[in-house]
Amino acid sequence: MYLHRKLETRDLEAICTFPQSEEELLFMSPRFVYPLTSDQIIGLAKDRFEPTVIIDKQTEKVVAYANIYKDEDGFWLGNVVVSPEYRGQGASQYLIQVMMDKAKNLLKLEQLKLVCHNTNSRGLAFYSKLGFKPYDLKSVFIGQTKLISILMSKELH
Incomplete structure (x- = not known):
């Protein structure tokens, strides 16, 4: 049902429509400002590994996006977002599996981390269903709002 490929400029317009609110955009990245723009994605993607889109095989529509980034604590899954019309239809599971495969096989990582807000x-x-475990x-603070960031990791055997 789905395919994946590297992010292309022509994908940006569609990805910008995925976050439906400021809160959803916050889940994608606290660095982004609502509404999401192509320039914001490009600005962040240049320092990322494996920017990847998921495509619906039948319609050829871009339905999801994610990438991987590195900081002093390791490698992280970032900017995960799925089109509202494809949520609950396996696109997110396919996306995360693709990103874990890329982390393990292309980047030779033994562990992938992510941040999910409370x-x-x-x-x-x-x-959690995919095997990520909270560890910290x-x-x-995002503006005046205090959030708890739950740090999760998964061993890539």
């Missing part, structure tokens, strides 16, 4: 209960349940909490 208000994203759907995301927390989803990542961090308090963050």
Whole structure:
């Protein structure tokens, strides 16, 4: 049902429509400002590994996007977002599996980490189902709002 490929400029317009609110955009990245623009994606993607889109085989529409980034604590899954019309239809599971495969096979990583905010209960349940385990909490302020960032990791055997 789905294919994947590297992010292309022609994909940006579609990806910008995926976050449906400021909160959803926050889940994608606290660096982004609502509404999402192509320039924001390009600005962040230049420092990322494996920027990847998921395509619906039948319609050839871009339905999801993610990438991987590195900091002093390791490699992280970043900018995960799925089109509203494809949520709950296996696109997110396919996306995360593709990203884990790329992390393991292309980047030769043994572990992949991610951040999920406490208000994203759907995301927390989803990542847990895929084998990501919480290992730490961090308090963050986004404007005047305090969130708890739940740091999760998965061993890539």
